[in-house]
Amino acid sequence: MKILIIEDSARLLRSLGHGLRRLGHAVDLIADGREGYDYARFNTYDVIVLDLMLPGMDGLTLLHNLRTHGNQTHILILSARDRVEDRVRGLELGADDYLVKPFAFDELRARLDSLTRRRYQRKNPEIELGPLTINTAKREVLRQGAAVSLTHSEYAVLENLALNRGRVRSKDQLLEAVRDGDSLAESNVVEVIVCMLRKKIGSDNGEPVVKTRRGYGYYVE
Amino acid sequence: MKSIRHELSFRLLVGASLLLVAAGLVLGILIHSRLLGAFDHTLETKARALAALTSLEGRYLEFDFSEEHMPEFSHEEEPEYFELRLRDGRVIARSGSLGDGGLPAHTEPAQKAVFRNVSLPDGRDGRLVHLAVSPVVEMDVEDEGEVDDEVLSLLKEAASHPRPVVIITVARSRGDLDALLYSLYGTLGTIDVLVLLGIGLLTRNAINHGLQPIAAMNKQVMAIGPDALDRRVQLEAPPEELRTILQAINALMDRLQGAFERERRFSSNVAHELRTPVAELRTATEVGARWPDDPESVRGLFNDIREIALQMETVVTHMLLLSRCENRNEAVTRTAVMLDSVVRTCWERTSANAAARSLQFESSIEPDGIVNTDGEKLGMIVQNLLDNAVSYGAPESVVRCFTAKAPTGVDLVIENDVENVTPADLQRVFEPFWRKDPARSASNHAGLGLSIARALCDILEIGLRVDLQAERRFVVRLSFSAMPMA
DSSP states (O other), X not given: OEEEEEOXXXXXXXXXXXXXXXXXXXXXXXXXHHHHHHHHHHSOXXXXXXXXXXXXXXXXXXXXXXHHTTOOOEXXXXXXXXXXXXXXXXXXXXXXXXXXSSOOHHHHHHHHHHHHHHHXXXXXXXXXXXXXXXXXXXXXXXXXXXXXXXXXXHHHHHHHHHHTTTSOEEHHHHHHHHOOTTOOOOTHHHHHHHHHHHHHHOEETTEESSEEETTTEEEOO | OOOHHHHHHHHXXXXXXXXXXXXXXXXXXXXXXXXXXXXXHHHHHHHHHHHHTEEEETTEEEEOOOTTTOGGGSOSSSOOEEXXXXXXXXXXXXXXXGTTOOOOOXXXXXXXXXXXXXXXXXXXXXXXXXXXXXOEEOOOGGGTTTSOHHHHHHHHHHHTSOOOOEEEEEEEEOHHHHHXXXXXXXXXXXXXXXXXXXXXXXXXXXXXXXXXXHHHHHHHHHTOOGGGTTOOOOOSSOOHHHHHHHHHHHHHHHHHHHHHHHHHHHHHHHHHHHHHHHXXXXXXXXXXXXXXXXXXXXXXXXXXXXXXXXXXXXXHHHHHHHHXXXXXXXXXXXXXXXXXXXXXXXXXXXXXXXXXXXXXXXXEOOTTOEEEEOHHHHHHHHHHHHHHHHHHBOTTOEEXXXXXXXXXXXXXXXXXXXXXXXXXXXXXXXXXXOOSSTTOOSSSOOSOHHHHHHHHHHHHTOEEEEEEETTTEEEEXXXXXXXXXX
16 A cells, blocks of 8 residues: 655654555655655655645645645545644545554544545455455455465555456556655566565466556456 | 513503692692582572561561572472571471471571581481671662751661661582482592503503613523624614613723633643644554554654653643733732843843744843842743744844833833734734634644733833834834833
8 A cells, every 4th residue: 555644744754654664565654745745746655654744735725726736646644733624624625534542553544544445445354365365454464264475565556456346557657666765666676576475375277366468568357 | 570561651650640649639639629619609608599588677586588589599399498587496497398497506696607517307418508687777769868967867877776686597409419420430530540540551561662772682682692792783863861771881892702702722722732733642642552563653652752741731830820920819029120130131041942943133231221020020021022922023124122211211112024914913912822823733832922912011011012023023022111210
């Protein structure tokens, strides 16, 4: 899952970034509202975590501008403002969820997962993929009941393919799912990851679970 | 509960009732007196008419009464009565209506008629008059011209002799009078009740009409909820008596709205100042505990936790100090304090931050700038003001500090250039946790410095005023009174 966090507290950014990356997400961390707006407009994210009181551009204005420009990314507001009217205003402006500080990290994770499922119109966190069962909530992959150990990048690619089942995902799209911020990663990284992934998850009756559409990218059925 | 409506209604109705009863009584007494007077006058007239029929012929009394002329004394039904007695009680004559009966005797001769109520012989309530008269001496006028002077003189001499006193008593029924009086009393009472009812209705209408503006005010005030504190009470053409109340209510609403908004901002700011570090703390500890296998990250999280703890400690310490100052729980020890020394010491503490923002410092404090105050607290005030100037002053600008003579003492002025501060901000700079930047992330300050400075100035009785000159010069003026040195 690719997540953008726009939060002016550097310490909170560090903790959240560390925790979510350890969970296998690709995370971009931005402390300024205007910069965050640019990131949100010109990149594709599964979820945006948005603080309200931001320097540069406040969170509600950012949210309004994004929605005005047709951005449909799921947005979770993370704010110290706990009044009902703040929450109502945020949701009315187009936010998909609202979480008041302080919060439990697990609750944030669960809400982000929920928003991702909504993005892919799924209610069940488990995806059956041939002999594989992918639990997006637990970030767990089972092959015929046995756990398959994957790196964060491998899991992110597999999850992205599974959530877009039947659709070809380009290498760039898969790269987006695993790349943090401005880190420079070549598209052959995706090929390496897919290669390792195929080895770990095995095949489905002799057919690879992750299939290649030459010249376009990868897909799962 | 007291009600103006009930109070006014009650008082007006009681007052009107008392007035009506008093007026009714006076009128009743007056009518009773007049009617009785007329009744008595008629009685007396009849008695005098009977007296005119009484004459003294020589040594004999003659009573020349004719029932034909005064038939009321001989009616079969409801007759009137008269009786003539001598002073010794002997009856000379009485009306036929009396039969064998008589009227109460009166033996005291008096020039004036005496009236009293009696029970008539036929049982009716009546009223009688006793009139004492001396019969006139009968003289044949037709012969007067023929008598010679000597005879006339003898007659006059005879007339000058003491004449017998005849007490004439006339009585008649007072039934008609009483009926008339009772009828009048009844009419008066009915009128009183009707007038009272009318007054009640008019009073209620008048009070309702008079209280309409109050009811309208009440309705508008009741409609002002916590979410509508910007509403004001407005009446079209308010009465003079309510105008000042209306102004007072609206002024109160202004203050209430201001206080409410300050409270709301305070709560929001406190929430941010406390919730954010708590969120940082919680996330850092949860993430650190979940993935303890990365020593570098865990070390970074520990550093963050320490920073958060120090920041929260600062906020709590400042809030406690602010609370103590506002509750006047801070002891004040006044001594002679040199302003120059205080400013220099405070600037040394903040000079590193000033250098980081390329700020210059200029000080021109008079060497005789000595004030009688609490040096430690004055140091806290000046430190907060200089920290504020350094943190929020325009980069590469100059912070100036100087003293100025004032009519009542001396002023210490700290001024610096600022960006994005408006005159409207000046009213809020002393609010706890207020910061120009709504994101509250530009510095490590909590926004309590100026609040503490003001609270300390209050307990030290130092004037504190802020001003914005030329739209970018932020001027803070501390005014010290010329107090005697301790």
